[in-house]
Amino acid sequence: MGKNAVVFHGTGGRPDVCWYPWLGRRLTERGYAVEIPHYPGLNVEPVEDFLPKVLAAHRFDEQTVLVGHSGGAALLLALLEHLEVRVAQAVLVAGYSTPPNSYEEPVLQKAYDWAAIRSHVRDLYVINSRQDPYGCDDRQGRAIFERLGGTQIVRDDGHFGDYDQPYDTFPLLDRLID
Structure with missing residues (x-):
C-alpha cells in the first residue's frame, strides 16, 4: 500500500493556494501518494453530514498522514474521532475545537471523544500562532x-x-512529517 497523505x-479554500501544492510536491518526492481534495462544503455543511463523505472518499491506514489547515484542522478532530484505524501522523495547522470568532462553524462537533481521537x-502536532486574524491562535492550540x-x-x-498572507512554502511541515 505505501505511505499516503x-x-x-x-x-x-482550494487545493491550489497557500503551501498546499508545495507540500504535495515535497511529499510526493519522498514517496507519498498525496491527495489535496477540494471540499467547497467544508465548514458550510454540518459536520455530521459532511464527515461521511470525507471518510468514504479517502484511504486511512497506519501509514496515513493527515494535514489540516484552519477549518481543515477542525475537520481532522471529527475525522480522527470516527476513524476505525490508527493513522501515523496528524498535523493541525491553525486548528481549533471551539468557535474562534463570531462566524458560524458547522465543521465543529458539539462535543468530542478526546480519548477516541488520541x-x-x-504522532500529533498542533501548530498555531500567537496572533491569528481569525482567532485560531495559540490558546485554541493549547486547548x-x-x-x-x-x-x-x-x-x-x-x-x-490566507488571501492577504502569502505563505507558499512551509518547511516546518516538511521536517515534521516522517
Missing part, C-alpha cells in the same frame, strides 16, 4: 494539546497563509 484546505493517531497531548508548536506566522 491527505491535505485538507481551510474554510473557503487513540486514532500515533487541543491539553486534551490530546502530542506536540504543540507556537509561532508568529499569522494564519499560515
